[in-house]
Amino acid sequence: MPLLTLTSDFGMQDYLVGAVKGRLLQIDPSFNLIDVSHSISPFNYPQAAYICRNTIKQFPSHTFHLLLINLFEKRPEQLLLAWHREQYILCADNGLLTMILEEKPEMIIGLPLDPKAIKNTLYLTQVMGEAVQQLHTGAGLQDIGMPDVPFIEKNHLRPLFGENWMEGQIIFIDHFENIVVNITREQFEEHRKGRRFRIVFKRNEVIDKIAETYADVPEGEKLALFNAAGYLEIAINKGNAAGLFGLQGFTEQAQQHQSRLFYQTVKIHFG
Incomplete structure (x- = not known):
């Protein structure tokens, strides 16, 4: 079957x-x-x-x-x-x-x-x-x-890296309006090198800890964790992160509208 x-x-x-x-x-x-x-x-x-x-x-x-x-x-x-x-x-x-x-x-x-x-x-x-x-x-x-026919190839969406920072794009917003970023746990830890970090989004929202579950913070508080697929996720315990923070999923069309791009990216600073 x-x-x-x-x-x-x-x-x-x-x-x-x-x-x-x-x-x-x-x-x-x-x-x-x-x-x-x-x-x-x-x-x-x-x-x-x-x-x-x-x-x-x-x-x-x-x-x-x-x-x-x-x-x-x-x-x-x-x-x-x-x-x-x-x-x-x-x-x-x-x-x-x-x-x-x-x-x-x-x-x-x-x-x-x-x-x-x-x-x-x-x-x-x-x-x-x-x-x-x-x-x-x-x-x-x-x-x-x-x-072995010729076929169209497109590159997957990769995060950007600097010596003391990395930047990812929002690739998915789930049913609970949690946002998923194209940064894996492996990429995060490899670039972090044991350093402290600050996850920054929407200009002034900051998270400096990785949670294991949504219940690790009080109800209504924001958190970051790595989901079951191993990708960085930003959420609010029993809340709607995407709607509250005005975050949107990254699309190819957004590359042509730089003024909107900030709200579709998440940056992590190390050190």
């Missing part, structure tokens, strides 16, 4: 999520479909990469991950099927793949599209589902597509 995860930017307001599942089950009723999220913000690559990266690594080997995200940034000429760290990833050729993996995939093939087909969401789902079925029934990667 193949295990397939589904992640999309469709939302839940219309028929698409159900239609995608129906199309996949037409291909093979034994597919085991698992929803990750259908609430990825449109065109928000850093957010999509964060969610997908930290989901994929938790699944059993040989899981198929269907990423139906920003499928039509350009007219689709191929879909991508990657094999990396014992996981299969199927997605559009839009640059998201390398942002998720933070490196090039171990193996990649291009899934050809019928030039006569109407290339809508359900057709692309059909191509992905048929590729999964072929692999599950014994076909090799090179049997179902073109190996």
Whole structure:
């Protein structure tokens, strides 16, 4: 029974999520479909990469991950099927793949599209589902597509570093309006080198301790911790940090609006 995860930017307001599942089950009723999220913000690559990266690594080997995200940034000429760290990833050729993996995939093939087909969401789902079925029934990667095809690559969003500081971008705001920054515990400790630190955001808000849980501070107080995925998180115990502090997630469009950028970044000073 193949295990397939589904992640999309469709939302839940219309028929698409159900239609995608129906199309996949037409291909093979034994597919085991698992929803990750259908609430990825449109065109928000850093957010999509964060969610997908930290989901994929938790699944059993040989899981198929269907990423139906920003499928039509350009007219689709191929879909991508990657094999990396014992996981299969199927997605559009839009640059998201390398942002998720933070490196090039171990193996990649291009899934050809019928030039006569109407290339809508359900057709692309059909191509992905048929590729999964072929692999599950014994076909090799090179049997179902073109190996080592050229594909679009985008760099993942990296924090900035100086001798006594580091700066990260807000890549996700969760259901509780806690904010997640693209600084990992490993990066923090490596750059900290045992020094004292001050986490600064929104001009004058400062945190100088790392908590283990939200309950480490009184109700209504701000805190910083490293979440289950290992990323820096700023929160308020039983409060809404993003709304209260006016913080927003970093997007590519924000790079062109420097006046807004401060409220999408978090800086850490050492020493």
